Amino acid sequence: MKIKYSFLKILTGSDLSRRRLPIMQIESGRRGPVLWITACGHGDEVGGMVIIQEIFKKIRKTGLLRGKLFAFPLMNPIGFEMGSRQVSFSMEDLNRSFPGNSSGSLAERIAEKIFTSITATNPTLVIDLHNDWMKSIPYALLDIKPPDHLIPICQKTADYGQSTGFLVVQDTDDLHHTLSRSLIHEGIPALTLEVGESFVVNEKNVDYGVKAILNVLSTLGMIEPVGEMFCHTVTAKYDGQILKFSSAPVSSSSGIIRFLVKPGDILKKDQPVARIYNAFGKLQETLLTQQKGIVLGHADSSVAYPGASIMAFGIL
Ligand SMILES: [Zn+2]
Structure with a gap:
């Protein structure tokens, strides 16, 4: 098993400092699925970063059976440091800037670097972590009903969504230029997990997020099967149904x-x-x-x- 922590340069600051995105990577050495986990694209949504840290801590101990696991734990460090959802220099929403553009706005330039890094690895699934409201239950969010040619990719994404043990909800707003939607349009299954509460790390939500991702890793055969798959209490009541967001x-x-x-x-x-x-x-x-x-x-x-x-x- 190979573990590597590295950086992706995004810009040089006015003080000539280099601004970079941290990348985390574990390779099993055996062929298998490629899973990406991303977090903190909205700078104030800090909980996902801790979920990624905990997943990597666990896998360092227990090992990765096959495939590769990658993560961008902090996609928007500029927003994070300012406690801002946006990329605070330009006040743009990074998660409305994908797939990005290397000669576009600041957020589009950062998005392009993230997007090409992810797609270059030919991922099996990408999980983008978000933290919406203080008072909320965790859920897996699917993009709005896709055009016909993308239905098989979206079906796969929905199945991975069900494997998280969270309630699965389909968006009803057509959000353009999100990371998940842009990946799906590239033929890559991509799921958003909303694991409530921005600004402050909520340990209960971290626990939910870790369990949901361990479910997915286990479903993909990348880790030893988790004994009893995690299922959030409300999910059981809906028994595999996909709800509509409203x-x-x-x-x-x-x-x-x-x-x-x-x-x-x-x-x-x-x-x-x-x-x-x-x-x-x-x-x-x-x-x-x-x-x-x-x-x-x-x-x-x-x-x-x-x-x-x-x-x-x-x-x-
Ligand atoms: Zn968000």
Whole structure:
């Protein structure tokens, strides 16, 4: 087994310092699947980096049976150091800049280096780690329903999603230029794992993320089979179904939000999920579910304004 930690240069700073992305790599020495794990593309979403560190620690001990494991634990160091989602010099979203462009904007240049490094290894699967809301359950996010020629790749991605033991949710927004969508368009299965809470490492979410990735490594035959596959408590209730992502209903008034349900709650149609009050405490609005589903998470803020999305649901 060969372990290598190296760097990918992204730019030279104004003080002539070199800015680089750390790369982690374990090669088993036997042919097999190639798995990439990426994290911290959104600089404030710090938990994924720790999930990668823990996975590498584990495999250093127990070994990699076959194939290769690669990781970019910190794709956006500029944002990370500033506590910013964006690449803070240019205030661009790195995860809306793929597959990138070597003569484009700063984020597109960084994206291009990441993207070509990944695709050059002909990966079996890429897992991109994100941390959405403080109050949320972990889930595997699939890109929006693809055009017909990409259905086999998306089916494979969905199967890997199911193997994580997380709830699998398909996006309903057509997000262009994300890492996962750009990889799928290259014919590479790519999955986003949302393992809640940005800014601060939440150890419970780290534990979920590590277990989900060990499930995938075991499914790929890259590690010894994990005794009992991890399955998040809410996943069992949905038994292999893929839910649809929804952030409806949104607020129509301004004021302060009081949440009536919590992440993981299973809801009926027309169930009250939040109430919005004005500064005097007068009820402005009660938000009701539009369909039955499960609460994935709620906003990190209780400030309501017209059009503000306050909660995310997985819809049956
Ligand atoms: Zn993110």
